Amino acid sequence: MLVLVINSGSSSLKYQVRDVSAGSVLTEGLIEKIGMGNGGDGDGEIEGPRDHAEALELVDAAIHRELGDLELGAVGHRVVHGGERFAEPVQIDNEITRAIERLNPLAPLHNPANVLGIRAITKKWPDMPQVAVFDTAFHRTLPEHAWRYAVPDELYTNHGIRRYGFHGTSHEYVTRRAAALLDLPVEEFDGVIAHLGNGASVTAIRGGHSVDTSMGFTPLEGLVMGTRSGDLDPSILVFLGRAGWTPEDLDTMLNRESGLKGLAGNNDMRSVVEAAESGDAKAATALAVTSYRLAKYIGGYHVAVGGAKALVFTAGIGENSHQFRALVADRLGALGIELDAGLNAERSREPRVISTPQSAIPVLVIPTDEERAIAEATAAVVSPAG
Numbered sequence: 169m170l171v172l173v174i175n176s177g178s179s180s181l182k183y184q185v186r187d188v189s190a191g192s193v194l195t196e197g198l199i200e201k202i203g204m205g206n207g208g209d210g211d212g213e214i215e216g217p218r219d220h221a222e223a224l225e226l227v228d229a230a231i232h233r234e235l236g237d238l239e240l241g242a243v244g245h246r247v248v249h250g251g252e253r254f255a256e257p258v259q260i261d262n263e264i265t266r267a268i269e270r271l272n273p274l275a276p277l278h279n280p281a282n283v284l285g286i287r288a289i290t291k292k293w294p295d296m297p298q299v300a301v302f303d304t305a306f307h308r309t310l311p312e313h314a315w316r317y318a319v320p321d322e323l324y325t326n327h328g329i330r331r332y333g334f335h336g337t338s339h340e341y342v343t344r345r346a347a348a349l350l351d352l353p354v355e356e357f358d359g360v361i362a363h364l365g366n367g368a369s370v371t372a373i374r375g376g377h378s379v380d381t382s383m384g385f386t387p388l389e390g391l392v393m394g395t396r397s398g399d400l401d402p403s404i405l406v407f408l409g410r411a412g413w414t415p416e417d418l419d420t421m422l423n424r425e426s427g428l429k430g431l432a433g434n435n436d437m438r439s440v441v442e443a444a445e446s447g448d449a450k451a452a453t454a455l456a457v458t459s460y461r462l463a464k465y466i467g468g469y470h471v472a473v474g475g476a477k478a479l480v481f482t483a484g485i486g487e488n489s490h491q492f493r494a495l496v497a498d499r500l501g502a503l504g505i506e507l508d509a510g511l512n513a514e515r516s517r518e519p520r521v522i523s524t525p526q527s528a529i530p531v532l533v534i535p536t537d538e539e540r541a542i543a544e545a546t547a548a549v550v551s552p553a554g
């Protein structure tokens with residue numbers, strides 16, 4: 169089956185056409201500057217479309233230019249927030265679209281854009297099966313002691329304030345691949361998965377299910393990220409609010425100006441590592457804070473899963489930065505974790521083990537592929553028999 173995977177943002181639309189049985193990408197692209205007037209980047213790329221419907225026309229034209237006539241079997245949408253309702257991918261109908269829309273307050277930047285993408289497809293291809301794959305769904309198995317915040321109950325019951333967790337599609341895909349690499353049925357996989365991209369989160373997996381995860385009510389909580397602070401004392405916000413910072417000021421500071429960027433002046437891990445290696449003290453501090461935070465979470469989640477059988481690194485930094493992996497592993501001596509320096513430094517796109525045979529548990533690098541996971545989930549929902 170051919171599946172069109174759509175990741176729809178407020179002003180962008182990323183797409184891939186995948187052949188699910190072959191596991192291959194037939195074509196992919198990115199439409200940017202939607203609704204920004206005469207956009208485009210001026211080098212022959214697509215000029216800015218007026219809205220998501222116009223963006224979809226450009227996608228359709230591009231797909232046909234690349235691949236000629238072909239029959240798409242379904243469209244799979246990455247949807248950021250599935251709230252408490254969605255624990256699985258679902259086939260979209262009007263009721264589901266409205267349910268996703270009702271979750272807009274929980275993900276004000278993302279869900280409205282996802283809905284625009286869904287409506288554009290519905291309008292253009294009314295008979296096309298569409299499936300929503302939610303970033304939060306994999307974390308619906310969190311026990312209450314992990315998802316509750318210790319605040320008045322009313323905040324949960326009236327405002328839905330609880331831990332939801334994100335990056336679920338990636339954590340689930342990587343869990344399956346890690347179990348396969350270790351020759352374990354996924355139900356027997358207990359481990360800790362560190363998804364380290366511009367956004368970063370770590371998840372505790374017991375019996376193949378998510379039992380804790382570092383992102384919370386929003387994707388801000390937890391690890392130090394490219395431009396996000398991760399955990400801090402909430403009183404800092406009260407303090408700044410009293411000093412005149414507006415909610416928008418705080419939002420910008422925490423989500424766009426913090427993390428590696430706030431500490432080292434740069435949100436790209438490669439540049440931060442290079443700067444630290446050439447003696448930049450701020451970059452060295454940024455790496456120390458970031459690796460220490462992650463190591464603390466890994467230690468905690470080792471306890472949460474009752475003894476991890478593996479530690480897994482994935483996403484841009486996790487897959488590529490051997491320096492950052494080494495910094496984290498150096499802090500995990502108490503768990504008996506030991507990297508093989510040679511294996512760690514190897515460049516490869518394959519799932520692999522990077523620890524020594526003496527390491528108490530194996531350390532793995534598993535490349536993530538969210539689009540592939542979305543395409544597979546979409547095909548499984550649309551034709552369950554395969």
Ligand code: ADP
Nearest residue numbers: 364365366367435436437438483484485488489
């Ligand atoms: P996103 O969350 O945007 O999908 P990615 O998973 O692409 O992010 O990860 C982006 C991060 O990965 C950046 O910090 C970047 O520096 C880092 N990264 C990408 N390639 C490499 C590499 N070869 N070496 C070190 N870090 C890398």
